[in-house]
Amino acid sequence: MSIYRNTIRMQMKLMCNKKAFQLTFSINLAYVLVTYLYYVWIQLGNDISTITSPSVVFPLQSATEFFDIYINIVPFIVVIPFSMSYITDKFNTILPALQTRCGSQKYYFSKGIVCFLGGFLVFFIPFMLSILLNHLTFPQSGTTFLGDLYDTNFDAGIVGSNVLKSTRWLGIHFPKLFVYNQELYNVLYLFLFSLAMGLFSVFAYSLSFIIKKHKIILLLPVYLIIISFNTLDQFMQSNVPYICYKVLLYITVNDMYGKNPFFIVMFFLVLTTTAAILIVKQSWADQID
Amino acid sequence: MVSKSNVLKTLIIIPIVFFRKSNLLLAGNGTDMPIAELFLQNMFSGNPSRTETNIVIVMFGLMEVIVFNLLFGTYIYHDLYENSIYIFIRQKSRIKWFINRSFQLFAYSAVYNILFILSTFLLCVVYSNQEIDIVAIRVVIITYILIQLFSFWTTLMINLLAIRIGATASFITNYMTLLVLSFLAVNYEAIPIIKNIPFFLSLNPVTNVTINWNDGIGKGLYPAVYFLILIGTTMLLGGKILSKMDISLENKEKNN
DSSP states (O other), rough: OOOHHHHHHHHHHHHHHHHHHHHHHHHHHHHHHHHHHHHHHTTTTTTTTGGGOOOTTTBBBSSTHHHHHHHHHHHTTTTTTTTHHHHHHTTTHHHHHHHHHHHHHHHHHHHHHHHHHHHHHHHHHHHHHHHHHHHHHHHOOOOTTETTTTTTTHHHHHTTTTTTTTOOSOOOSSSHHHHHOOHHHHHHHHHHHHHHHHHHHHHHHHHHTTTOGGGGGGHHHHHHHHHHHHHHHHHHHGSSOOOOOHHHHSSOOOOOOOHHHHHHHHHHHHHHHHHHHHHHHHHTTTTTO | OHHHHHHHHHHTHHHHHHHHHHHHHHHSSSSSHHHHHHHHHHHTTTTTOOOTHHHHHHHHHHHHHHHHHHTTTTTTTHHHHHHHHHHHHHHHHHHOOHHHHHHHHHHHHHHHHHHHHHHHHHHOOOOOOOOOHHHHHHHHHHHHHHHOOOHHHHHHHHHHHHHHHHHHHHHHOOOOHHHHHHHHTTTTTSSSTTGGGGHHHHHHHHHSSSSTTTTTTGHHHHHEEEEEEEEHHHHHHHHHHHHHSSSSOOGGGGGG
């Protein structure tokens, strides 16, 4: 167990010193800061009653100004933190040295764990900072991403009674938490988003055993998966009952209808199982006995 | 030399197009929409108008170009970091070598985009109830030229930038620039000072990929000439960078 801990610690140190990890962290930090500064700037000098609540300017909320740009980068930056590290170790010919020190199986599993942690932390920390920053700056004015608390359409937005499309999954997920505290609701979504990013990161890492030659091509699989499901969603628009297949809409804050929880759980289950199989297979393949 | 892996990379576009445009095959009844309009709608994610779209749709429409960027993003750079010493002690002129490799990349890009445009066009012909007319052929040719030049230029930029910062960072930089340019194109009317001068809009490379996005300046000729100027400048710049480059180039792929 202690060898595992030591290996994970060593891989964590390696990851934190990598330019790729720092680049992804910087992109996320820049995004949350630009969003924050933009909303501070446009609301500068406004009366306190008209300034938006901190939960409304949360950068994972799909109506924020630069969200559309950011969500397009996510499929690529999720791969960068540590998923390519196996290829880098091979390029640098330090793979045998690392495997001799900690054992082949421990090397692969610990790298998988660090990949998950890297993917999780690189998104969680900057966005958590953004929540704190927004909370310190903006007043609780009672506005939410579904409108004003006293708006006549506010309830309809929560339960989804304003949706005309034929679908079984109406309204937002976790409505009770949303009504109780929008900040906690955002924290929960941030946790889910970071968790999903961690899993995508591990998935990309497991594919690095197949795509060994060019690191840049490793950026393709997660992007293709997300785009394929977006295309599927386009085809299934007229299906009854409608199910939303846009994966990233499930893990960000929005009022999209048709979000079937079973679909998203199955999606990440399949992704994780595939990654686990590939990692176990690779760790066995490198063993002599 | 044509390698098997590069041919496979080029052919990957066929299943992608058939999956992405399979709504044309699966939909039972055809449409009475003119083929040219149907083709444009399917090329650019259903909305060829700049002011009625958003950045997510624009990037969704450029997916095939992005896939090409990723597949051939290290086509020239790969040779540089793997075999630069062997190449440049035999090759007298580095610029000549770079131009030669650029033309090879151009050829792959041409084949990739022919497959992309032709398969999309064929699916539209099958789905439409209308006959192929001269307008449709003109639209297909113009779209092909613009997409081809754009995908070649962006891939060449990725290869060149990779020499300095590595392939992954190079792709991310290029992609983020594309996103910002798309954002500026879609929100052009909100930009102070330059919003009333259409010429500035036509300087944005993203607006020149799609017909009508640069407010019809030059009707296809201007965008093509503009891309040729950009490609020429990039090739000259690339040749200069290569001439000054240390022959024992450090492999940036090892660092990140």
